[in-house]
Amino acid sequence: MQIGICLYGFGNVGREFVRVLVAKSGYLKSRHQIEVILQSIVTSKGGIVRPEGFGAGELLRLAAEGRLREHPEFCEHSPEQLERWVPRNAGGDMPRVIVDATWSDLATGEPGLSRLRRACELGCHIITLNKAPLVADFDGLVAAARENSVQLKFSGATAAGLPTIDTIRVSLAGAEVTSIEGIMNSTTNYILTAMSDEGLSYEDALNRTVAMGLAESETNRDVAGIDTACKVLILANAAMNAGKKLSDVKINGIADITRRDIARWAMEGRSVKLVGKAVRQNGDVVIEVGPAAIPHRDFFAQVREDAKAVKFTTDLFGELTMVGGSGGLTAAAGSALRDLVNLAGALRP
Ligand SMILES: NC(=O)c1ccc[n+]([C@@H]2O[C@H](COP(=O)([O-])OP(=O)(O)OC[C@H]3O[C@@H](n4cnc5c(N)ncnc54)[C@H](OP(=O)(O)O)[C@@H]3O)[C@@H](O)[C@H]2O)c1
Structure with a gap:
């Protein structure tokens, strides 16, 4: 199974998630038959879209340097224009997942809440480490996911390395x-x-x-x-x-x-x-x-x-x-990977 990922947030957790993805790519294929294609990385000022996916070496270099904005393919656009950042499925049925490793306002859940609702409408599954959208409108987000038949996973927002949810x-x-x-x-x-x-x-x-x-x-x-x-x-x-x-x-x-x-x-x-x-x-x-x-x-x-x-x-x-x-950052990033594996399991016929 191929899964396309759009990663929001390239700070401590987002960069560690990239490192974990690269380190675990062989294991994901051999143990879970999952091939992850990281198609876009988005930050507060814009991002990079690569529908065919980034290579492992480039991802590790980007994660080490953390300077996405200096990349020649970096586009300055609002992160909230989701259609721009989530590559269209070119005729295929590859599941697409938004991984949210950003911050939002706890009272309103924004800008993450609107972004995740829109992701549901676009048919994207959600893995969020960002607690604020869940805090502001848990029931609404669950309903949006259900209405659009997408998965909503959030183990990284509920104590990450400690299995709770x-x-x-x-x-x-x-x-x-x-x-x-x-x-x-x-x-x-x-x-x-x-x-x-x-x-x-x-x-x-x-x-x-x-x-x-x-x-x-x-x-x-x-x-x-x-x-x-x-x-x-x-x-x-x-x-x-x-x-x-x-x-x-x-x-x-x-x-x-x-x-x-x-x-x-x-x-x-x-x-x-x-x-x-x-x-x-x-x-x-x-x-x-x-x-x-x-x-x-x-x-x-x-x-x-x-x-x-x-x-x-x-x-x-x-x-x-x-x-x-x-386990700090590695456990936080690992919880997003766990959600990805469980999400893929739920999508299998
Ligand atoms: N640290 C942990 O152990 C841990 C554990 C579980 C969950 N979390 C959660 O993970 C999230 C990220 O934490 P972090 O420590 O990685 O934060 P961080 O280092 O401050 O990084 C935040 C990233 O989000 C980006 N960002 C902020 N607002 C955005 C927006 N509106 N649209 C797109 N990107 C946006 C920032 O962009 P710029 O690069 O442009 O500033 C940055 O890349 C938080 O919600 C946190 O609660 C953290």
Whole structure:
């Protein structure tokens, strides 16, 4: 099966996705019979379209340099003119996929939301690592995908390396999820661990996550708890039919936590973690994010450094807890590849 890809975003994640695609191209062919043809790369100022696909060497060079705009084929045009960037199917029926590795406004989901809706109308499948369109209008986007018979995949927007949405959809299929609770942001978990174990100040710990490339480019979304809130919200809307907006989520971040707070909790036998929760209560779903001082004997207290964890409570399978999912950019890019493999599987007759 050949699959054409239009990649939106050539920053940290977009470039790593290209590296992963090149590294895995042989494996994708031999193990999954998938040949990926990367046909266009689009950034905020324009992009390059190559209907026949880029070569591996050129892709690696572009990913290393990151200077798309200096490429002789770079066209300066609005990224939102989707028809320009998605090559037409020249008589064939090759599935086309938009991979969205850009940023959008969390309140409106734009410009990503309109772009992804338009992609559905054009018959393109969607893999989005960009949370904002899903946060702003999850139900609308799902409906647009369904109406146009295209796949919508977003494991990279819901904790990436930690399998969350796929676990719910495949491994917990048939069960009602009554709560989702998790440590879903590597940056904040690393900061809190470094403050606790090494006595670093909040600022020093934050700076280290930036230097390590762990923090996302919009650091405030991590430390203010917004990134965690987005992930829990998307999962609650996808798995619990919560029908909630970001404004329904009570959010507290970690920026006010001091070394003194951490020392006090340690004296009480507790570790602080940034926890996101969605709980079904009296016919509603209550979603909140905030620091929680967790007894050392509890499982979540053992989740350290850049690891993440999630606990699902269900009617059929009881509690399921998973830990891991660190891996930074490679795991983020890997989650888009996972979505691609699963998407291809769903398209096979
Ligand atoms: N970092 C992670 O580990 C991780 C994990 C999961 C998900 N994500 C998500 O992945 C996305 C990208 O993150 P990143 O760290 O790669 O960001 P980044 O390094 O800032 O790169 C963003 C890219 O998006 C492009 N862009 C911005 N607005 C655009 C628009 N309207 N149309 C087309 N392209 C546009 C930028 O273009 P220019 O080059 O012209 O500026 C840039 O190439 C974010 O939504 C993030 O939340 C990240």
